[in-house]
Amino acid sequence: MFKPKKKLGQCFLIDKNFVNKAVESANLTKDDIVLEIGLGKGILTEELAKHAKKVYVIEIDKSLESYANKLKENYNNIEIIWNDALKVDLNTLDFNKVIANLPYQISSPITFKLIKKGFDLAVLMYQYEFAKRMVAKEGTKDYGRLSVAVQSRADVEFITKVPPTAFHPKPKIHSALIKIKLNKNKYQIENEIFFDNFLRAVFQHRNKSVRKALIDSSKELGYSKEEMKKILIKFSEKEKIGSLIENKVFKLSVGEFVFLSNELYRFLHLHDDK
Missing domain, CATH: 1.10.8.100 (rRNA adenine dimethylase, C-terminal domain)
Incomplete structure (x- = not known):
């Protein structure tokens, strides 16, 4: 039986309601190529495979291979990349949307790596406190460097708060789904x-x-x-x-x-x- 690894921040999304919410929020079509970061037990991956043209999944933990193999038996549009998402050259992947339950310890670096690469739309799961800072407006207590760094490059929308019971194992904190759409022409950053x-x-x-x-x-x-x-x-x-x-x-x-x-x-x- 697979035991989630704490050092990798593994909290797998198991509540289908929030899986469906993430997929619906991304407005997937059969023309979309999706990137997912973190395979988990493949619950989100399976829904993505049903709705998209192709799904790339970056997963660092090879001990999840049995879940990957089961998915690939049923779907021929899934490609698993066994690597650290922070080390993968995203320019080699032709995705246009990103949907993922991110490992929370890499939330900031992976978000900016994705923004730098570019995409049409992303629906990502974050720690609730981190998500609040991402969407915060000036003059509020949550407004900070993260808020400005993200919002100067993308429009961010809070979708829904997610309770610990939606995951296994249960994290000690709430999470949140966030929708991100790049706004390249909104602000012109000189350097x-x-x-x-x-x-x-x-x-x-x-x-x-x-x-x-x-x-x-x-x-x-x-x-x-x-x-x-x-x-x-x-x-x-x-x-x-x-x-x-x-x-x-x-x-x-x-x-x-x-x-x-x-x-x-x-x-x-x-x-x-x-």
């Missing part, structure tokens, strides 16, 4: 690496003003505190900038973060005082 470093810097001090946060975490952008102070004196003279950087970090909208990051990136490249 992705700088933007992520900018967010890391300011959200280390979410209750301070943007100005103070940038000074206190100036090393994230490669500057000393004194250098950043001088930079911000000149930078704040620009139109719209002065008032924005005096706001508290958690009160700025996603669009304002993209605007500030872009403006600061351009400014630093034109006026490098280092």
